[in-house]
Amino acid sequence: MVHSPITPDSNAGLLIQRLGYAGLLPFVTLALLLHIVTPEAHPFVAIALSAYAATIAAFLGGIHWGIGLRHNAPQRKLHMMWGVTPSLVAWVAVIMPAFAGLPVLALLLVACYLVDRKTWPEAGLREWMTLRFRLTVVSVLSCLIGAAAT
Numbered sequence: 001m002v003h004s005p006i007t008p009d010s011n012a013g014l015l016i017q018r019l020g021y022a023g024l025l026p027f028v029t030l031a032l033l034l035h036i037v038t039p040e041a042h043p044f045v046a047i048a049l050s051a052y053a054a055t056i057a058a059f060l061g062g063i064h065w066g067i068g069l070r071h072n073a074p075q076r077k078l079h080m081m082w083g084v085t086p087s088l089v090a091w092v093a094v095i096m097p098a099f100a101g102l103p104v105l106a107l108l109l110v111a112c113y114l115v116d117r118k119t120w121p122e123a124g125l126r127e128w129m130t131l132r133f134r135l136t137v138v139s140v141l142s143c144l145i146g147a148a149a150t
Contacts, residue, residue, distance in 0.1 A: 007127050016128075020135050026052045027142035034149035042150075046098035049146045053105040054090035056139065060112040061086035067123045074122045082115055102147035106140045 006012045030049035037045050061083045068079030086108060093104040113136040117129060 008131065017131055020131055023056070024135060024138045024142075027139045031142040031146040031149075034146045043098075046102075046146065046150055047094075049143070050094050050098055050101050050105065053102070053109065053139065053143050054087075054094045057090040057105065057108050057112060058087035060109075060116070064115075064119070067119070067125075075119060079119065079123075082119075086112055097150070099147055099150040102143045102150065106143035106147070109136055109140050109143065112136070 006016070008014075008017060027049070030045055030052065033045045034042065034049065064079040064083035067073055068076050068083060070076075073079060089108050090105060093101040093108065095101075096104065113132060116125075116132055120126060120129060120132070
């Protein structure tokens with residue numbers, strides 16, 4: 001039995017794209033809310049945005065663990081070492097005040113993209129880089145827009 005690869009044009013690929021774009025809703029919503037909520041609610045919305053960005057960064061690192069766990073993984077050591085880095089940096093960013101932590105998270109999301117751009121093609125994930133770029137742009141802008149409100 002031959003399995004066709006999951007590509008952005010396949011049924012599974014469409015689901016992945018939809019889930020990726022749906023994952024932007026908390027970023028955009030929370031960033032906008034930071035500009036309109038009452039002062040009493042502001043700290044809770046700020047920590048919600050920071051925590052969500054940190055969760056996504058940790059998820060992006062986890063993808064590298066998944067790649068690195070394959071026996072034939074190219075650059076296996078790099079994937080395993082990088083895989084833990086986003087969660088550690090995100091953890092520090094979450095315990096910082098939002099005005100400082102959100103820009104750190106924005107930079108971390110850019111770093112995650114840059115590492116993915118270098119490593120995903122060799123891992124057979126080149127066709128996902130357009131989606132990956134779009135998700136990065138919106139998530140980074142959301143963190144920076146949110147930080148501007150803190």
